Structures are given as structure tokens and as C-alpha cells.
Amino acid sequence: MCGPGSDHSHGPTPAGADLNVDLLEENNDTAQRNRLRLDLAGVRCINLMSGPGAGKTSLLERTLAAIQGRMQTAVVEGDMTTELDAERLRAYGVPVVAITTGRACHLDADLMANGLTQLEQAGSLERFDLLFVENVGNLVCPAEFALGEHTRVALVAVTEGEDKPLKYPLMFRCADCVVVTKLDLLPYLRFDLPHLIAHIHQVNPHIPVFALSAETGEGMEPWLEWLQTEVAGIGTQPVVATL
């Protein structure tokens, strides 16, 4: 690391100390602890991120309906002000912890730790195979705040146009998988799916992309298969290295 030069000539030479610590160190440490809790319990955690209204809750609804009885699932639902999304998901008979973030535009590792603790109040996390997190609808902030999740899924709706990954590259770069949503609306739009996928791959070359509709169910099968391999892959995950 190249430290800042002592190039200021005025006044006495300032005394100082090189810290070289990450600004988000506290959040990252807490995320590591969350991750350990999940790993010890054998729970796979998937963080869904997108701009507002891309279809995170709708995808969860379809998904929960499809995996009912096959995977024991819980949801941590991040929302700025309301419990509306949480209520929608409770209809599927899974535990849903609602975290209203208030003025914050993203979930952070502390809020996530809180969510895990709430889930534990009704018994050990071991009862779950899969934990979904629905992050706050925002294309920028959630990408910088690790929660302890294993996998990040970025959603983008066909109605958002092909340029989203170029305008908001960070979220697509930080994701492990992209879901293109609202595929049933294609006939009504001037929108080129291969063009969007090319933009995603410009930013993140090897990332898997699924295109589907939570409305009609089209394209759900490959996504559900991928989920299955995610949950099965828990044993091969590297143990949290730094603690």
C-alpha cells in the first residue's frame, strides 16, 4: 500500500498512524459471524437484490409454492417501511422475519444477525435447508453490504431495458446469478433479451442468467434446478476462513 505522502510543508510535521482498515470492517466481521451460524446449522442463504419492483417478492412466491415440502425454507424480508411483502410470503406457510430498515436503503449484517436470532426463537436454524433474504429494492447500496449470505442473486425486469447492467454494474458484478424477470411482458416491449444478457456478461463474464416469468411460470424449471444444486452444494462450501 502506498501511504499518503507527507507533502504538506506548512506547520509542524503532523504525527500520524497508518491504519489501513476497511471502512466496512465491522459489517464484514458481523457478516462472517452470520455466515458461521448458517454454516454450522447447514443452511444455505441466498440474498435477492434488485431495483424497486423488479419482482423479488413475486419470484419468492412462485418459488415457495414450487418447493413446498421439498426444502425447509425461511425468509428474511427487508423493507423500508411496511410488512406488506412479508405478509404476502407468510401465505405460503414459511417463517418470515420482517425487518423494516426505516431510513436505511439496504440490509446490513447487524440487521441480518437480528433476523437470524428472531428465527432461532422458534427453534434451531438447523430446521431449515434454505434461507432467502429479500433485500431492500435498490440497485446500488445492497451490493456493498455483506450479510453473511452464500449466494447473491441480482434480478432485473425486462421492463427495465437492456442497459441496466451498464448503468448499475456493481450489483451485477457482485452477483453469483442473474434472474431476468417478467418475461411474459416481452410481446409488449421493444426489448432484446440477448442484448441484455450480453451486457450482463460484459460486466460479469461467467455468471449464469435465468429468464422467467413469475406470472405464467415460464422459465421457472431451470431456476428451480439451480436452487436445488445450490442447496445440495452446502457441503462443498469453504468453511469461513477468518474468525
Add this chain to the structure above:
Amino acid sequence: MPHEVDMTRALILSLRDWHAGQSKSHPIRRVLLLVGQFTGVEPDLLRSAFARQKLDTAFLREAELVIRESPFVAHCRGCNQDYQPDIGLRYACPTCGAAMDEIRSGRELKIERVEWADDDVTG
């Protein structure tokens, strides 16, 4: 509410931890940050959040926040060259068109250094 407000809170907490561990208590005069251009952080928003939040502390009240930005640099393995992606427009290698594989710089969010005046010991 921009997340720079939260980042600033995290920054001040880290500085407070560090400051509490020091044997002499100097008020801090300068805080040097390194902020990459491929982060979700806007330096101006960080500066204004810091200017507000530092007033709630004693040890940072006089501190100036100095932000050094690190450029967004990617590397193309095929061409064996570094390049600067054109944020918002193009991330692929300008020479061969290969997708952005490796990022060499621009993801940093670091507290590099703190400084104080040696004669200003309090307490």
C-alpha cells in the same frame, strides 16, 4: 437516505475504537480515506455526512476528511493490458472486446491514515 450516512457512522466507530486504544488522547486533525471509483460510494456525500457527524464527537470535531480516489482499472488477460472501463457505457476490453474479467483497482474503501498535531495533547 444515502448509505454514505451509514458508511460515515461505520468510519467514526472504527476511528473511535482505534482512538480509545491509544495511550495519549490527541484530537484528530486529518483522516485519509481511499475510495475506489468502482464502489457504491459518492465522495461528496461522504464528505458532507462526515462534516455533520463529526460534530457529535469530541476527538473528531476539528478533523478534516481527505479522500483519495483510486481509479477503476480492469485487466485483459488476452491482451495482457490494463484498461479503464468507461463507467455506464462499456466494461469490455477496448482492444479485443473481451468481457471484464479481472479488476485491478477501484473496489477500495479504506481508512488509510489518521493524523494529529503532536503538541495538541489533551487529557
